[in-house]
Amino acid sequence: MFGCYSGGVPTLSDMQEKLRRPLELELAQGCQNRAVSGGMERLLDNFARPFPKVREALRGYGDLTVVAREAALRSALAALAPTSRPAPTAPTRVENRPALPPESDGAPLAPGTELSRVNFGPGAVKKFTALGLHTLRDLLHEYPRRHEDRRALPSLAQVEDGQKVTVEGVIVSKHRRTPRPGMLILEVTLENAWGERVKCTWFNQAWVEKGLRDGARLIVSGRAKRFGRSVQVAVEHMESLSGGAGGESLSSGRIIGVYDARDGISQEFVRRAVQVALTRVPIGDYLTPRWRAQYGLTDLPDALWGMHFPHDEAHLERATRRLKFDEYLFLELRVLLQGEDAVLFGKRFGATDADMQTFEAGLPFAFTNAQRRVLYEIADDMRAERQMARLLQGDVGSGKTAVAACALFLAWRDAYQGALMAPTEILARQHYASLTGYLGPHGVRVGLLIGALGQKAKAEVQRQIADGELDVVVGTQALIQEGVSWHNLGLAVVDEEHRFGVMQRRKLLAGRPDVLVMSATPIPRSLALTSYGDLELSVIDELPPGRTPIQTKLIQDTARRQSYGFVMRQIREGRQAYVVTALIEESETLELLAATQLADDLRVLLPEARVGLLHGRMSAQEKDDVMEVFRRREFDVLVSTTVIEVGVDVPNATVMVIENAERFGLSQLHQLRGRVGRGSNQSYCILVAGEHSQKTRKRLKIIEDSTDGFVIAEADLKLRGHGELRGTRQSGLDELRLGDLGSDLEIIEQARALAKYLLHHDPTLSHPGLAYLKSELQARSSQVAYREVI
Known part of the structure; x- marks a missing residue:
């Protein structure tokens, strides 16, 4: 989350320790003001920034008598002494809100207020448009892409060659060079709070020059190059600190957010705008105190302040967890509401243990424990009034087809028809052969409907389906073409469901059969719960005995x-x-x-x-x-x-x-x-x-x-991210800005549980108490089809 400084990101305790050492050294040396190059007051603009009592104690240190210096040092060291505090039992809010700029005074504004109606200064609307921001709500949820800890910047003596560093200082000299036509090199020398100087260079960035004024205070980031004791930085990012060393700055002396901005749009502008929005928008919360307590979440105002202007690492961590939870909650709500099975009643099957035992007894092998566990999950769904919508995952050779065959057998025992739709004819033929072997001995009539059949043969199969003369039909998209009319379809099995479009699936499911989706592509649980959020998940995580690994x-x-x-x-x-x-x-x-x-x-x-x-x-x-x-x-x-x-x-x-x-x-x-x-x-x-x-x-x-597909899929998710792994299914995962599917499984499961609870008790989110939640859900959704659902 944090940007990388020399030596990594220091915690508050790290900075306390780094500050304590020179203070103790100064005390041991007799308070001669020699422990720090340039005097003790150099510390005020670096390590002492997060400690106002230390800064106050050491102010004017160089002008004090030796006795007064000793008293000041002891006072500063006392201020650094660690305090014992009990660990909080619930998220603790820490107010860290920058002062409101005078130009933003005014009445509170609604989150939906257009940014053009608020005075952010000249040219602001054009900048917001370039960033794709239109309302105050957009601005509040324009999260930083990373954070940097600028409470204490390192001495250049700590910087290694080739390291990415951030330096704050005042311009003491500047130079412009054109070594050859078409090449412009801008060079400035910054002096930091340690009295060290660093040369900063920009290549072919003429627009930067107007901001490089003598005496201006800058923060620059880039790759460092060491030349003996001197350091040069090829600047990749620059900010001008308009507040100066002693004024209010949103870009130094704190943990700061770095936003996605464009040339001509400064980080300072975005931070000031966010500060105005946070101060002028009365932020409520769509999660009740009970839900927040149940899932260990802070409130929304604290989360937004903590994301944009965190007080410390704990504040940022607390904010990130809450806003991640919100991302997954609204994703799960949208997927569940979009699912064909949102609030549908399906068929009710007997699905008895005796029926499952009868089926297994006719197999040439015994089910694995994983297959039996999954079968009981499927049978529980089939017995319920609500339409089953379940994803059956299993690695190659784990026995998914045999499980699906048993489910089709359970449907047949209750006089319902079953369908299995495969994406290709060769797979359909393969499934037809398997199901004929599994179900035929029980008297189940299995048929095949694929495009390669002649017109006469196809018409005959369609007639048999309509008349109920076929109990289970395996096919391709031919199952959903005109002319197919089911006598009493109770269970639809869809193999490799991501290969079919939404409308294709809906044609097969028009009669509200129970739905079992099969996938031989191992999907990490976190990805399955989000990308297939409308489906319950069953996993066959055990291979039959005796298989020889590849x-x-x-x-x-x-x-x-x-x-x-x-x-x-x-x-x-x-x-x-x-x-x-x-x-x-x-x-x-x-x-x-x-x-x-x-x-x-x-x-x-x-x-x-x-x-x-x-x-x-x-x-x-x-x-x-x-x-x-x-x-x-x-x-x-x-x-x-x-x-x-x-x-x-x-x-x-x-x-x-x-x-x-x-x-x-x-x-x-x-x-x-x-x-x-x-x-x-x-x-x-x-x-x-x-x-x-x-x-x-x-x-x-x-x-x-x-050879474990799920272990490999988890590794793939960590290496490549969810975007390349989820295939063609439209799930909204591209909208995750904070979420990390490789590490967020617990948060995803919690958010999914709350989404299911909400929709179980109020399928259309129409209760007045959910109005704010529903409006936020609509604001996050860009799909017209979704808005029609609710």
């Missing part, structure tokens, strides 16, 4: 030839292999060229092998045809881009080679690896890295060392 090996591209020698040995033993290629550029044309070139290269490198090709320019039918040919063992090697479908089952494929593995995310690598290991033979995954850096090797070692 062996994974990370190699450099210099060893590619040996890896393909291993592939050839597997082919000679009757096995098959995938080879996946990747591009940095998002171009289907370049992707096709790369895949085609790789296939040609392998035909030369592996002359005995039959090499096939699969790429993104193919139609869905062409992809299915290629996969079917590969499944029939008419290719030995299938060269593919990343279009290999999740869940495609080719048991004879035992090797996966992934070229340029560093270009993939960890979760994507794990999914690709899951295309092998489908049969009884030992399978292998070879990661070929074209980049040899330590950072790349450390990241890819996670895949080499682990």
Whole structure:
């Protein structure tokens, strides 16, 4: 959260200790004013800033007698003595509100007040527009992107070469150079409170020059370069301290927020504007005292002051937790209200333990403990009046389809039909074969409806669905096309739900069946609770016994030839292999060229092998045809881009080679690896890295060392963030400004619990006591469809 200074960010106790040492040294040396270069008063503008009693005690120290100096030092040291305070049992508010600027005096303003109606000075409206801010509420929630502790800036003697530093000082000289046409170098020398001088440089930033006046006080940040005992800073960020050394400043002597600003819009301007908004807007709270106490949250006014002008680290931490909670609360409310299942009643099933035992008894294997646990969660939902909406997660081979088959069996026992919708025809056929094996022996009639069926065959399946002659139907989007009319649909299972659009799902769910969503893509719990906030979560986190783990090996591209020698040995033993290629550029044309070139290269490198090709320019039918040919063992090697479908089952494929593995995310690598290991033979995954850096090797070692998809997904989330991991599902996660899904699981679960509680008791948030909460929810939502929901 804090910006980095030399040596890291000091805490208040750190600064107390750093200040105490020179005071004690001065006392031990007989109060001669020699312990600090330039005199003891140099400390007043640095380490003593957060301690007003110390500053007062040492004021005018150089002019005092030795006896008076000793008294002043002892008074200052007493002010630094730590005090014993009991730990608070609830968040403690600390008032740290800067004085209101005279020009902002006026009556309180509503949060929705347009910024153009408030006097922020000349040119303010244009600046706000450039920042995308229109109302006082926008300004209050324009959080800093980071914070810097400027209560005590370090001596330049502590700065190391190449370190990012922040320096405050007065301009004592300036110089302008043009070494060659088109290049401008501005140089100023600052003198800091320690009496040290530092040269600061700007390259080709002519607009900065007007602010570089002799005697002006600046704060600059940038990369330091040491030349012996002297230091030079290439300035990346500059602020002018208009308040001066002794005046009220929002940019020094405190923990300050650094905002996303643009050229011509100073940090001081944004801070002053936020200060005005905080002072003039009467800030209420949409969370009641009971809710705040339940979740250990401070109130909203304290949180906003703490985010923009924190008193100390504890204040900032308290503010951050509260505002994070709010982000997740409104995200969960919006997702729950957008979900098709918000307040719907579904079917009620018997779903007895005896039925589940009957189904399991007919399987050639026993359910794992994880499968049984998930089944009980599903059965509980099916027995309830409210429509089931549950996400079933499980790694490759964890047995999700068998669990879904049992749920479909429970629906059939109560005379309801079931549907399973898959994103591709090859996956639909695969599910059809599995469900026929699981359900057929019990007398369940299973049908298949896909686009490849002829018109006559398709019409016959549609008739059987409408007449109730089929109990379970597996299909693709053909299930939601015109002509499909269900006799009594009770349960809809959607495989890889993120592959379908909202309207497609709603067509299938029009009759309000219970809904079970399956995903073979491991998703960290924090991401699942937010991205799939409208669904309850079940996880099969255990693989069936006896499965042979896939062996994974990370190699450099210099060893590619040996890896393909291993592939050839597997082919000679009757096995098959995938080879996946990747591009940095998002171009289907370049992707096709790369895949085609790789296939040609392998035909030369592996002359005995039959090499096939699969790429993104193919139609869905062409992809299915290629996969079917590969499944029939008419290719030995299938060269593919990343279009290999999740869940495609080719048991004879035992090797996966992934070229340029560093270009993939960890979760994507794990999914690709899951295309092998489908049969009884030992399978292998070879990661070929074209980049040899330590950072790349450390990241890819996670895949080499682990086969647990959820462990890998958590690591991927920490490395890449949620934006690249959530796929195409529109969840509002892009609006998280403070939230960190890698570390916020507890806050997310608490916010979700409150959101569900609120909607359970008031599904449309229409109670007068929730008016403020509802208005804030509307203000945070930019989706018209959402506003129609409530």
